[in-house]
Amino acid sequence: MSQFPDTPSFTGFNTPSRIEADIEDLQHTGTIPRELDGAFFRVQPDPQFPPMLGDDIAFNGDGMITRFHFHDGRCDFRQRWAKTDKWKAExxxxxxxxxxxxxxLTDDPSTKGMYRSTANTNAWIYAGKLWAxxxxxxxxxxxxxxxxxxxFETWDGAMKSQTFTAHPKIDPRTGNMVAIxxxxxxxxxxxxxxxxxGPDGELVREKWFKVPYYCMMHDFGITENYLILHIVPSIGSWERLEKGLPHFGFDTTLPVYLGVIPRRDDLKPEDIRWFKRDNCFASHVLNAWEEGTKIHFLTCEAKNxxxxxxxxxxxxAFNPAEAMSKLTDWTVDLASNGEDFDAVTQLTETSSEFPRIDDRFTGMRNRYGWGLEMDMSRPCELKxxxxxxxxxxxxxxxDLETGxxxxxxxxxxxxLQEPCFIPRSKDAPExxxxxxxxxxxxEEHRSDLLLFDALDIEKGPIATVQVPIRLRFGLHGNFAPSEAIGLKELEPA
Incomplete structure (x- = not known):
């Protein structure tokens, strides 16, 4: 009998769910617009079995993918395991x-040589496939x-990298998916x-380079001509692993770097510019763009x-006050001769994370950004x-234009979990x-799916879709039109 530990990662709302399900026409209040035709995919870490070592962090659960399919003013639900090598062996x-x-070093010897992926960080749609x-x-x-x-996608071994990002970007100019x-x-x-x-799903370019130090590189930005990569000292090492310490630890003594990497076939290490600044924490990226010789890189920055x-x-000790992140514009100038940032500009006093944009503006100057706010002044009865x-x-x-x-x-x-923007139509304004x-x-140990008018969120949801099961905390998700993924055939005649 499975017995999960009585610890915060496995109890309360974080109790493992482990449910695969199909539910047609979920009950909802409000109105789901009939022109909304497509699917929202998201993923949650959801451990199939109790942790081998007695306890674990929440990030280490197996991937469970949820699909909400909107069509004809209704919403259908499907949820399935991402059946990785790990999932199958266990x-x-x-x-x-x-x-x-x-x-x-802590795995059962029988797993040697297997991918350790849990496929639990992003559910991404590209080239007609679902990427977990x-x-x-x-x-x-x-x-x-x-x-x-x-x-697992390695393009029949053509990809030499042992790893692939959980935060790819699609360049709206070329249609290419950019990854690290x-x-x-x-x-x-x-x-x-x-x-x-490429849009056909084939690997068209793979170039390698070295970074100032090994760390978690969870996200990045792109512009028309560059890949923009921030190096923030959530560092790891084999020494830490051998001691049984958490893979990553934060080092407040190390500087932060911003790499500007040309996106081209003849990339050489000397073509990369590394800019340097004081220590801080930053993970997720809102967007990046070029403005003359300057690069703007918008990220959620925290002091620690x-x-x-x-x-x-x-x-x-962990410092919650210093961990509150705020949307910040890191600006560097490629016309400069040094390694200093041009400017670091905090854009708001609102503490937030999980930033999202209208993805059609990836790599271009954008006006709007959404995120999850952490407002400690609001009443809170349950966490x-x-x-x-x-x-x-x-x-x-x-609104980055008006403030x-x-x-x-x-x-x-x-x-709340991460928001995702859905354009009204392919050519709709930003x-x-x-x-x-x-x-x-x-309180009820269940979940709702909320739908808002994107530029009028303060009026509240226009539709609330009631999910009769509890969805564990999720990480990232994305939307795709029905015709892009072959879902039209599932709709009733």
Whole structure:
């Protein structure tokens, strides 16, 4: 009998769900626009078995993919495991076989040579496929209609990198998917691969370079001509793994770098510019763009580490106040001769994370950004449902052109998961569309899917879709039109 530990990662709203399900025409209140025709895919870490070593961090659960299919004013639900090598081996054994997060030294010997991916970080749609991503391995490919697992994508070995990002970008000018793979030559190495995949799903470019030091490179930005990569000291090493320490730890003594990497076939190490600044924490990226010789890189910056489960390497206690991140513009000038940033400009006093844009403006100057706000001034009766333990209780909209902000609070007994923008049509103006996101109903141990008019979030959801099961905290998700993924055939005649 499975007995999960009585710890925060496995109890309360974080209790493992482990449910595969199909539910047609979910009950909802409000109105789902009939012109909304497509599917929102998201992923949650959801452990199949209790952790082999007795306890674990929440980030180490197996990937469970959820699909919400909107059509004809209704919403259908499907949920399936991402059946990785890890999932299959443990399913056959009937128990956990993999140990600590990104530490193969703690695994059962039978797993040697397997990808350790849990495919639990992003559910991404590209080239007609569902990509279930975890950045320590190649991406797992699934069928977006059946949601059955196919295989890990290495392009028949043409991809030499051992890893593939969980945060790719699609260049709206070329249609290419841009990706990186950090620790490309092996765990804890300073090699990074830069890759582009064409709209037909084929690998068209893979170039390698070295970074100032090994760290978590969870996200990045692109512009028309460059890949923009921030190096922030959530560092790791084999020494840490051998000691049984968490894979990553935050080092407040190291500087932060911003790399500007030309996106071209003849990339050479000397073509890369590395800019340097004082220590801070930053993970997710809103967007990046070029403005003359300057690069703007918008990210959520905090003074100190945001991940309490990857503690300070010097033993300092986690500081929640210093972990509150705010949208910030890092600007560097390629016309300069030095390594200093041109400017670091905080854009708001609102604390937020999980930033999203209208993805049609990736790599271009954009006007609107949405995110999960952490408003500690609001009443809170229950906490839970977020990846890092933070109270993410508001949807936040920032107008970068006017500076105006909107905020929508989910109430004292709920919390929110990452928003996703859906354009009203292929050619609609920026921001004309909807925001979709999961809401954790902490008191009732269930979930709702909320739909907002994207530029008028303060009026509240235009539709609330009631999910009769509890969706664990999720990480990232994306939307695709029905015709792009073959879902039209599933709709009733």
């Amino acid at each position: 399913h056959e054994a009937g128990r956990g076989l993999f140990g600590m997060y990104r530490n193969p 991503m975890k950045e320590d391995s190649p991406s797992l490919i699934m069928d977006p209609v059946t949601m059955e697992t196919e295989a 793979g950090y620790a490309a030559s092996g765990l804890c190495t300073d090699d990074v691969s830069y890759m582009e995949i 580490n945001m991940f309490p489960f990857f503690p300070d390497v010097h033993g300092a 839970g449902g977020s990846a890092g333990g933070f109270l993410m209780n508001c949807l936040f909209l920032k 105006k902000e909107q905020h929508w609070w989910c109430g004292p007994v709920s919390s 921001g004309d569309g909807w925001i979709v996101q999961v809401c954790n109903r902490l």
